[in-house]
Structures are given as structure tokens and as C-alpha cells.
Amino acid sequence: MDDETLALLALGEQAGTPDDAAHLTACERCAHELADLRDVADLAREAGPAAELVAPAPDVWHRVAAELGLGERAHAAAHAGAADAAADAGATAAVRSGATAPAGAAPAAAGSPAVVVPLRPRSRGVRGRWLAVAAAAGLVLGGAGATMWWRASAPETVLASATLEPLPGWSETGSAQVRTAPDGTRSLVVDLDDAPGVEGYLEVWLLKPDVSGLVSLGTLDGTSGTFALPADLDLAQFPVVDVSDEPLDGDPAHSGVSVVRGALDV
Numbered sequence: 001m002d003d004e005t006l007a008l009l010a011l012g013e014q015a016g017t018p019d020d021a022a023h024l025t026a027c028e029r030c031a032h033e034l035a036d037l038r039d040v041a042d043l044a045r046e047a048g049p050a051a052e053l054v055a056p057a058p059d060v061w062h063r064v065a066a067e068l069g070l071g072e073r074a075h076a077a078a079h080a081g082a083a084d085a086a087a088d089a090g091a092t093a094a095v096r097s098g099a100t101a102p103a104g105a106a107p108a109a110a111g112s113p114a115v116v117v118p119l120r121p122r123s124r125g126v127r128g129r130w131l132a133v134a135a136a137a138g139l140v141l142g143g144a145g146a147t148m149w150w151r152a153s154a155p156e157t158v159l160a161s162a163t164l165e166p167l168p169g170w171s172e173t174g175s176a177q178v179r180t181a182p183d184g185t186r187s188l189v190v191d192l193d194d195a196p197g198v199e200g201y202l203e204v205w206l207l208k209p210d211v212s213g214l215v216s217l218g219t220l221d222g223t224s225g226t227f228a229l230p231a232d233l234d235l236a237q238f239p240v241v242d243v244s245d246e247p248l249d250g251d252p253a254h255s256g257v258s259v260v261r262g263a264l265d266v
Contacts, residue, residue, distance in 0.1 A: 010037030162262035198245040206238040
């Protein structure tokens with residue numbers, strides 16, 4: 001079903017053919033789209049009553065004609081149109097107030113002040129506003145979707161890397177990278193070439209160069225793992241990546257048995 005018919009139906013208009021109505025009952029996609037457009041139309045209705053229209057003063061038309069150089073004929077036509085508008089406005093005001101204009105009463109003077117004429121909003125104008133809201137909602141949703149797609153597809157940036165060398169008694173090697181995501185968060189990615197035969201479990205640490213301080217990042221399951229880095233962690237102070245063999249003894253301290261180790265090039 002075409003977009004215009006769906007939009008008119010969403011606004012409560014009598015639009016479409018019997019075939020369109022039958023299509024709506026069978027097509028789930030069009031039915032969902034119609035429901036979404038109706039939600040947008042309801043939102044537009046909740047925005048409040050339409051603003052009152054103000055009839056311009058007659059001299060406005062004279063200034064427009066003079067500015068555009070339309071000549072005396074345009075001046076005369078503008079003057080006549082302004083007089084008719086003022087007369088219509090006076091009649092409308094009389095009808096609304098219940099008063100009857102006296103016979104032979106002269107129309108309002110061309111130089112009289114502008115009359116505020118509350119007009120019923122035309123369906124086309126209201127429809128245009130609602131469809132504008134629908135279009136704006138589509139742009140917002142589209143923009144949000146594009147942002148989400150960009151964040152999901154944007155590549156991470158490698159900030160630092162290290163080669164992990166085996167410590168005495170071990171033969172495994174590996175690598176480590178510090179990566180930053182588009183939102184600024186950092187993570188440490190550890191990859192071992194082989195799974196070491198440890199007695200307990202593997203734990204990943206960041207150490208100071210003199211091993212006087214350390215930060216535990218978590219356990220390494222298998223040969224690869226990604227670990228979130230604290231936002232306030234200074235890699236210049238803790239540049240050494242360490243993977244240790246930890247016994248199942250409940251002690252959170254470093255066991256002193258490191259499998260691989262390497263310094264990040266920060």
C-alpha cells in the first residue's frame with residue numbers, strides 16, 4: 001500500500017479502496033506501519049489547539065506590491081482584496097456574537113486595524129503538520145539507528161601492544177593489545193598461542209615494572225580473553241601484562257607462578 005494512503009488512514013480520513021482495506025487485514029507490515037503512524041498522529045493531537053490566524057492590515061498588501069514593483073493594478077487588487085477580507089471578518093464576528101448587521105451598513109474601513117479571526121484549521125494544514133511529525137519521527141529513529149550502526153561497526157583503535165614471552169619452566173608465548181572503543185572505553189585483549197598445562201587456572205594481571213604493585217583483571221578461559229580496563233588506570237604505571245597459574249586455594253593474591261609476561265609499548 002502506498003505511503004499517502006497509509007498516512008491519510010492514520011489521520012482518520014476516508015481513504016483507500018476496498019482492496020486497500022482487504023490488503024491491510026492480510027499484510028502484517030502495512031498494519032504495523034499504520035499503527036505506528038496513528039501513534040504519531042495521536043502525539044501531534046496532544047500538542048494542543050491550533051494557533052489562531054490573524055488577518056493582515058490592508059497596508060501590508062500595499063507595501064508588498066510596492067516592494068515587488070507590481071504597479072498600480074496590483075495596488076488596486078490588493079486594496080480590493082483587503083477590503084473584502086475586512087468585510088468578511090466583520091461578518092464573521094457578527095455571526096459569532098449573534099448580532100445582525102444593520103441594513104445598508106458600510107463595510108469596515110480599509111485602514112481599520114487587523115481583525116483576529118479564529119478559523120477552523122483546514123484538514124490539509126493539520127494533515128501536513130501530522131505528516132511532518134511523522135517524518136521527523138522517522139528521521140529521529142533513522143538517525144538513532146545510524147548512530148547505533150556506526151557504534152557497532154566502528155573499528156576499535158589499538159593503543160598499545162606487547163609480546164608475551166614464557167617465563168622459566170614454560171614454553172607458551174602470546175600477545176596482548178590495549179584497545180579503545182568509539183565510546184572511549186579501554187580493554188586488554190590477551191591471546192596465547194597454546195593452552196598451558198596449569199594445575200589451577202589462569203589469571204591476567206597488570207604489573208608495575210618493578211613488580212611493586214599489581215592489578216588483577218580476571219581469569220583467562222582458554223587461550224584468548226578480553227578484559228575491561230578501569231577508566232582511571234594509568235598504563236604508564238602498570239605497563240606489564242602477566243598471566244599466572246593460580247591454585248584453587250581461595251587466596252586472591254598472585255601465586256608467584258607466572259606463565260608469560262610482556263611490557264606494553266606505552
